[in-house]
Amino acid sequence: MVVLAVTWMAKQGREAEVADIFCKLTEESRKESGCLMYQVHRHKTEFRRFFVYEQYKDDAALEAHRAAPHFLQYARKGLPKVAERVEGHLLVPIEDAQSK
Template structure:
């Protein structure tokens, strides 16, 4: 199993567009055969902060996700345009 944790800070004024993209991407990603979990969360104290928690069967499943049409549409050409800061880290279970 492979886990990806992504932290994003979104530029102010774009929250509605970003949330809509997140919802669509989350829905499509959860249908991918190699996706175990995909959850987008918004900061309670800082509503411009988002955390995406992703679990995939293996690296091939993550690669398939990143190459998918819905990832390109909703992430690359969607909310990435409004990202002020991005941190991503991969994890493996102990």
Template sequence: MTTPLTLIATITALPGQAEAVEAGLRQLVPPSQAEAGCLQYNLHRHQELPNRFIMVEQWQDAAALRAHQQTAHFLHFGETCGSLLEQVDHQLMQRIL
């Protein structure tokens, strides 16, 4: 049995681009949540840093995460919003308890 993977993506929009990035992220959530192997896909906005978004994802396994990263909606977000981003940081974790 495989252990689910958790991915925390911290997405920082360029100054003045937070609303456009949020709109793009909002479009990304529903189809991602519907993917096979997606256990959790939730969007959060930092309370003190309004240009920063946190995506909390949980995937059944590494194959499900890799498949997600090749979907049309994931690639579309990169194409439409990639130039609006200052930084993206990924932390991949595996639950131990």
């Protein structure tokens, strides 16, 4: 399994647009066969901050996600217009990391 954890910050006044894009991206991403979990969170008090937690079966599934039309439309084209990617981390479960 591979996990991607990404934080995005909506541009001032664009929070609703960011939320809308994430709703569409979530719906489509969850249909992918290699996607185990796709969950977008919004900060409780800092409304411009969004956190995305993604789990994929393996690296190939993550690459398939990144090549999917909905990812290209929403994450590559749409989001950068209304938000900034603050940080992103590619992770593996501890038991997988220790076996290497």
